[in-house]
Amino acid sequence: MTLLETYEKNGISPSVYRFGERVLAALRLRFDAVDEMAELNQGKVILAMREARVDAACFAATTGYGYDDVGRERLEQVYARVFGAQAALVRPQITCGTHALTVALSANLLPGDELLSPVGAPYDTLQEVIGIRPSPCSLAEYGVTYRQVDLLPDGSFDYPAIRAAIGPKTKLITIQRSKGYATRPSFSVAQIGALIAFCKGVKPDVLVMVDNCYGEFVEALEPTQVGADMAVGSLIKNPGGGLAPIGGYIVGKKECIERCAYRLSAPGLGQEVGANLGILPSFYQGFFLAPTVVAGALKGAIFAANCFERLGFRVIPNATEDRHDIIQAVELGSEAGMRAFCKGIQAAAPVDSYVEPIPWAMPGYDSDVIMAAGAFVQGSSIELSADGPIRAPFAVYFQGGLTWYHAKLGILRALQELVNAGLVPEEAL
Numbered sequence: 001m002t003l004l005e006t007y008e009k010n011g012i013s014p015s016v017y018r019f020g021e022r023v024l025a026a027l028r029l030r031f032d033a034v035d036e037m038a039e040l041n042q043g044k045v046i047l048a049m050r051e052a053r054v055d056a057a058c059f060a061a062t063t064g065y066g067y068d069d070v071g072r073e074r075l076e077q078v079y080a081r082v083f084g085a086q087a088a089l090v091r092p093q094i095t096c097g098t099h100a101l102t103v104a105l106s107a108n109l110l111p112g113d114e115l116l117s118p119v120g121a122p123y124d125t126l127q128e129v130i131g132i133r134p135s136p137c138s139l140a141e142y143g144v145t146y147r148q149v150d151l152l153p154d155g156s157f158d159y160p161a162i163r164a165a166i167g168p169k170t171k172l173i174t175i176q177r178s179k180g181y182a183t184r185p186s187f188s189v190a191q192i193g194a195l196i197a198f199c200k201g202v203k204p205d206v207l208v209m210v211d212n213c214y215g216e217f218v219e220a221l222e223p224t225q226v227g228a229d230m231a232v233g234s235l236i237k238n239p240g241g242g243l244a245p246i247g248g249y250i251v252g253k254k255e256c257i258e259r260c261a262y263r264l265s266a267p268g269l270g271q272e273v274g275a276n277l278g279i280l281p282s283f284y285q286g287f288f289l290a291p292t293v294v295a296g297a298l299k300g301a302i303f304a305a306n307c308f309e310r311l312g313f314r315v316i317p318n319a320t321e322d323r324h325d326i327i328q329a330v331e332l333g334s335e336a337g338m339r340a341f342c343k344g345i346q347a348a349a350p351v352d353s354y355v356e357p358i359p360w361a362m363p364g365y366d367s368d369v370i371m372a373a374g375a376f377v378q379g380s381s382i383e384l385s386a387d388g389p390i391r392a393p394f395a396v397y398f399q400g401g402l403t404w405y406h407a408k409l410g411i412l413r414a415l416q417e418l419v420n421a422g423l424v425p426e427e428a429l
């Protein structure tokens with residue numbers, strides 16, 4: 001089979017394929033820069049694994065209490081080194097990103113303390129954690145108050161309002177790096193560093209936590225290298241490299257991480273317990289592959305932005321902007337467009353390719369949501385996936401791809417479905 005034949009058999013017409021090749025021809029320099037970043041981050045990961053003396057003993061399973069788990073300890077050293085942090089908590093007992101963020105917040109905030117978000121509303125699931133939307137066991141229930149300063153209309157930080165919001169009770173400041181499902185821009189590590197410096201200038205002992213979801217390995221530095229006391233993320237996103245089947249991490253200052261460990265297990269037990277149950281090979285190998293996997297996902301996001309912008313759709317970030325995370329939004333302008341796009345992403349998946357995503361009601365959303373994902377790990381969004389709420393501007397948020405070639409196929413297939421549905425005219429290609 002020739003290359004063109006494999007694309008045709010995977011549902012891509014010659015005209016869509018050739019359109020993609022024309023878009024790609026202009027992206028070679030961008031892709032070279034993405035590869036260079038992967039090379040740098042690969043070097044950091046290997047260096048950390050060498051310095052921690054990772055060996056076959058690290059891959060052994062522990063059970064029960066999990067005392068003296070060498071693999072767990074060295075993995076945490078590897079994470080700490082790569083993130084330029086004093087300590088790390090990397091555990092399969094952390095069930096997802098929301099759980100990791102919950103541990104970091106509830107371990108470091110006490111009754112009477114105030115939490116401040118200077119970057120607008122946090123990610124949906126955190127709203128119940130904080131108690132912005134009331135929930136049992138929220139921080140609000142435990143007497144932690146919350147304040148928020150919204151971004152300025154152009155997406156920049158409102159420094160005077162942030163200064164005014166930092167008061168005697170302000171204990172912890174939370175900064176979300178990625179836009180999540182909002183239309184604001186994602187922040188660069190340099191921008192986050194400037195915001196942290198400003199906040200610490202106003203109140204030197206305030207703690208800063210960065211929600212690092214989707215940002216790992218996109219840049220040469222991580223938030224903990226520009227002043228964050230903690231950075232937090234999910235292992236079924238970037239740092240798991242597609243291999244970790246569960247887990248979350250918190251990296252940062254020793255005192256903060258110790259508190260997180262006491263919160264996750266129990267006061268007095270902390271980091272000393274937590275059996276790995278044989279899962280560590282996937283954590284190590286996934287972290288080793290993560291810089292390359294993130295590079296593939298970034299190429300997919302850049303390719304999608306360029307394809308769809310050229311066809312007249314609004315894309316965020318736009319075709320030429322720098323990237324600070326792996327998320328790409330494409331405004332399709334109609335429910336039919338969202339359905340066609342998601343149908344294409346699903347059809348190009350290695351798993352569950354035969355199902356057609358349809359919009360459905362989801363808890364926490366005021367409109368139906370459509371989701372496309374054909375993943376080896378349930379809910380993994382470092383694997384190619386797309387979703388979005390069915391409401392104006394009818395944007396699909398698209399991310400991941402374990403390999404660039406899969407991301408490319410998915411994007412071409414999404415475009416093909418838009419062409420097949422008559423939503424992109426053949427002549428536009």
Ligand SMILES: *Cc1c(COP(=O)(O)O)cnc(C)c1O
Nearest residue numbers: 096097098123178180211213234
């Ligand atoms: C995904 C995500 C989370 C939550 O992670 P889950 O693993 O889905 O719980 C939190 N914040 C941001 C910015 C995210 O992208």
